[in-house]
Each structure stands twice: as C-alpha cells, then as structure tokens.
Amino acid sequence: MSAHPDYEVVIGLEVHVQLRTRSKLFSTAGVSYGDEPNQHTTPVCLALPGALPVLNAHAVELAIRAGAATNCTIHPTSIFARKNYFYPDLPKGYQISQFEHPLCTDGWLEIETDGLKSDGSKTGGTKRIQLTRIHMEEDAGKSLHDGRADQSRIDLNRAGVPLVEIVSEPDLRSAEEAGFYLRKLHAILRTVGVSDADMEKGQFRCDANVSLRKHGATELGTRREIKNVNSFRFVEAAIEAEIVYQADLLDSGGEVRQATVGYDAENDRLFLMRLKENADDYRYFPDPDLIPLVISQERIDAIRAALPELPDVRRHRFEEAHGLAAADAAKLVGAGSLADFFEAAVAAGAEPKAAAKWLTRDVVAWLNEQERESGDSALETQGFALAPAGFASLLGLVDAGRLTAKSARDLLPDLLAQGGDPESLMQERGLEAVSDSGALEAMADDVLAAQPKAIESFREGDQKAVNFLMGQVMKQSQGKADPAQVRKILIAKLEAL
Secondary structure (H helix, E strand, C coil), X not given: CCCCCCEEEEEEEEEEEECCCCECCCCCCECCCCCCCCCCCCCCCCCCCXXXXXXXXXXXXXXXXXXXXXXXXXXXXXXXXXEECCCCCCCCCEEEEECCCCCEEEEEEXXXXXXXXXXXXXXXXXXXXXXXXXXXEECCCEEECCXXXXXXXXXXXXXXXXXXXXXXXXXECCHHHHHHHHHHHHHHHHHCCCCCCXXXXXXXXEEEEEEEEECCCCCCCCCEEEEEECCHHHHHHHHHXXXXXXXXXXXXXXXXXXXXXXXXXXXXXXXXXXXXXXXXXXXXXXXXXXXXXXXXXXXXXXXXXXCCCCHHHHHHHHHHHHCCCHHHHHHHHHCCHHHHHHHHHHHCCCCHHHHHHHHHHHHHHHHXXXXXXXXXXXXXXXXXXXXXXHHHHHHHHHHCCCCCHHHHHHHHHXXXXXXXXXXXXXXXXXXXXXXXXXXXXXXXHHHHHHCHHHHHHHHCCXXXXXXXXXXXXXXXXXXXXXXHHHHHHHHHHHHHC
16 A cells, blocks of 8 residues: 555656567667577667768658657657767767657546555546656667676667657556556557567566655655566555655655665565656757658558557447456456457357457456566567367356366366367267256265264354265266256255155
8 A cells, every 4th residue: 555644655657668560760770578688689779970861761660659649749750869878888978869859749538547546545437647748769788797806798679669759747646546547548558569568588677756745745755766667566566665765765864865765575675776767868859861850740640540449449349349347347447358368259159248258358367377477568469379269169168068167277278378169078078067957866866865963064054065065966977067967956855764
C-alpha cells in the first residue's frame, strides 16, 4: 500500500518502448535480441566519421500510432535534437532524441482505480492520467560486466534501436495506480502493434519519478528517479521502497536530494546511481544532420483511422456480446494475442464463458510453466501448436460429456505443445468418459458395499462422506466418470438405503 498518513505521494512515469521494426532508427542494421555482441552494427551505429543518419519511416508511423492510441495531439512538424552526455556504450557521445519539439503531446489514458485513493480510503470509477509527451529517440548500447573485475565490454547491437519515450504528468498517487497505468499502456501498445513490449527483453522499461509532500500542499516535493525497471511488480515494489525512504528521511528532519537511483529486486533495496542531471546539463540542440520531420495531416489522420479496436472497447464488447465477467474479459484483453485466440475459438463453436475460463486459468497456467510470466511478459499464442478450432473441439467434448474436465486438463498441455485432434488423442489414450448409467450404478454399488463406515457417516449427517465415496467411484472408473452424474447416483442410492 502506497498511502502515507502524513504525506501525499506524487508519481510521474517515463516509459521507454522499443518500436516493432526490423531495422534501427537511423541505420539499416537489424534489430535482434540475444545474438552475439556487435553483430548488428553499421558505420552509423559505430559513429564512424562521415556516417550520416537516415530516418526509419516505419518507426515514425509506429510512433504516430502510439500517439493516436493514447489521445495525443500529433504535430505535423517535430525536430530531432542531440542530447549530449557520455556513456561508454554511446559511441557518438550524444543521443539523438527530441526535446523542444516532440512528435506527440497532451495525451491521456484512463485507468480503473479499483477503489484506491492516496489516503488509503476507497472510491470507485476511473482516473484519467495525462501524458505530457511522446517523443522518438534511439537506444544506447549495453555494457557487459561478465565477472571480469578489471574490465567491461561493450555490445552495440542495441545502439540505435528505435524507441518512443512516453512521459506522464505527475498524476499518479500510489504504487498501485502506477501498476494499473503501466498495464493499461502495455496492453494498448501491443494491441495497436507499436511494440512487442516484452519486458524481459527490455522492450518496455520504466523510470519512476517519486516525490512526497504534506497533504494539502500545492508545491511538489523534491523527486528522485528510479531508473530502468522492467517488471510491473518490481516498479510497484521500488516505488513502495522509495516512499518509505523519503518519508523516513523527512520525518527525521532530513532533506530529499534530487538523484537517480536503481532498484535491487533481489534484496528489495534502492541504491544511489548519480545525482540527477537537469535538462540544461544535456545541452540539447537541433541535430544538424537531420532535417525537421514533417508529416502531412492527411497521413496522421489515416494512421489514426486505421487503428484497431482498443483494449477498453474490446473488453466492453467481450462483456456485452459474450457475457463474460469483467475480470475474465480484462485478463483476455490484457494478454494481447490470447484475446485473438479466444475470438477465433468462439467463431469455431466454443462456448464463450467456458473458453474464457479455460484460457485464463488452464492455458495461462501452461504458459507460466513455459516461463512466460503472465504479469510481466506477453502471453503469446504464436507458441501454441493447438489451433483455435482444436481448442473449441476439446471444450465441445467436455460439454458433450464425452470427456471429463480432469481428462481434458490432462490432454491440454500436449495439445498446446504438439497440436493434434483432441478427439483422436482422447481415444488413443482411452480417456473417453464413462457415461453409461448402468456401468456407473454398478461401480457405485461396488463402492457402497465396500464402505459401510462411509454409509454410516452419511446417515449421521456427514456430507463429506459423499465426497469420499465419489472419489472411490472416480478411482474405479480411472477418472473417466462424470463427477456430477456419479454424485447424483450415489446420493440416490444412499437415501434409499
């Protein structure tokens, strides 16, 4: 919980998002993840003398799409600037970014506040978070510290990768609200195809600016920036730790100094990285190698008009058209391509509520086992070998009583990993449900004859005895019997004894 009895928490977020392009922002070098160091470089990436940047047109379109999806004003003219600072993994000694004239400004998105207020009291509804700007920039390289105490190495594969930085106003008042905002932004960007936003690959990274002020004060307190956190829950944990640090410092009469800090998730602690620079320290000036970026209003309007259905609209449609519970609809939409899989399965004949439950429970559990963490990484149906029609067929077998839910769950992992026809696999493994009432009654008679103590417990009012007897019948049927049918038969026989 981020509420503090003496202070109002003020949070603004800066999110760096890698755009979904095949090449870098100003060069033809490929964009790839996990390759050997320095395999994707050109003279532009290496800042060799005479190498000039050439802007990636597709990256510009994706940045405009991000602005359109977040209700921004998209400016027909924007200017690239040089942001001067030295890092060993920034070969030019400056980063090409946008400063005074960004591509997008004055956007907003709404979050479901889940009843949260900064003072800890409950309230419902939504909250609008204003976006200051979305600007384009290139990423820096990466310093590698692989156990060599006397040296570091530089990997420039990431240098020049296209990013947008999405800057919010300081409208967030708790770590929980920050988490809601990030998840909403993540879902929007994935839905409109701006980015894969895989947090484990660093494609969606957050800097959190946190300050505290007395309740009722209008002047902002001194902020500290938590740098480069790439997990929703770690952002929330880092903000919580920062709130505790600043509150304790202020309570003891200390003064917060503007600084950049890192977060050690393993030990849940913050550490000082450097005293914070201001914009003047970066000595921004327009990049003389790049002319102003000019986009026609017609092109901007066309990109805006071509946006797909946004997450909020899709979630409401799932609730209204398919009768889904709000929580299930939100889980599906938040999982990106899992929602597409759901719609395809419903089109193939799956009952919507059952499909949603199986996807958000069993399929997500399988994805988690595959080390695709549902909270931090995109749930990708591209990894499924099972087609939506096959998934619908599996649920149809359960609905028809030919396959028990337990047996279906046993089959599901193999179907997701290897594909195949659910009915054929069911028959191959001998899992078709025992639905013959005569056979089930015979099994029930055998179990009752062998369990006189359970019968006596039932007569004494112990309803748990029925569950025990059901388990015995299910064991005898090797899990193939319909539990509801077994319960009905057992109760009828017990009441007749």
